[in-house]
Amino acid sequence: MVNIRRFLLLVAVLAALIISGQPFTAAHASEMGCKIVLCLSNPGGSRQFQECHEPMNVLQRCIRRHKPWPKCNEAQAQYGVEEFQSCEESYGKEYRLRTTYSSEYDFSGGNVCSKVIRYDYGWDGISVPIYDDQPLVARKDPYYMDINGTRYWFNLDD
Numbered sequence: 001m002v003n004i005r006r007f008l009l010l011v012a013v014l015a016a017l018i019i020s021g022q023p024f025t026a027a028h029a030s031e032m033g034c035k036i037v038l039c040l041s042n043p044g045g046s047r048q049f050q051e052c053h054e055p056m057n058v059l060q061r062c063i064r065r066h067k068p069w070p071k072c073n074e075a076q077a078q079y080g081v082e083e084f085q086s087c088e089e090s091y092g093k094e095y096r097l098r099t100t101y102s103s104e105y106d107f108s109g110g111n112v113c114s115k116v117i118r119y120d121y122g123w124d125g126i127s128v129p130i131y132d133d134q135p136l137v138a139r140k141d142p143y144y145m146d147i148n149g150t151r152y153w154f155n156l157d158d
Contacts, residue, residue, distance in 0.1 A: 033070035087113035
């Protein structure tokens with residue numbers, strides 16, 4: 001319900017700017033960027049409405065070609081990508097990200113989610129942690145957009 005209210009507030013603000021006749025600087029880029037913001041923040045999905053197909057295709061091309069994303073100055077959105085869930089999201093608050101060089105989970109550059117399960121003593125009498133290592137979990141929706149403290153997750157296949 002909160003996301004719907006924020007979406008409607010964002011729509012109202014952008015509509016007021018357009019109706020008030022405030023000129024957009026770099027109108028095409030700003031207009032496209034604002035359409036992308038509206039589509040991504042839609043609780044029903046970024047491609048629910050036909051009007052969102054073109055803006056999402058533009059965004060998809062920008063991401064795939066490593067180009068800057070169209071901006072919406074009025075919304076002050078920040079964009080990013082996180083390919084993997086945090087260890088806490090995946091396995092609980094006891095797990096932390098750890099780099100290891102001797103793991104079967106090397107697909108993520110040697111990073112694993114670990115928690116200490118016990119301590120053993122090495123031959124020199126020094127305490128050595130024994131870890132429970134788990135693989136990083138890939139996000140279903142790895143891209144995000146932040147607006148006013150709210151994060152909207154999405155993928156390019158929506």
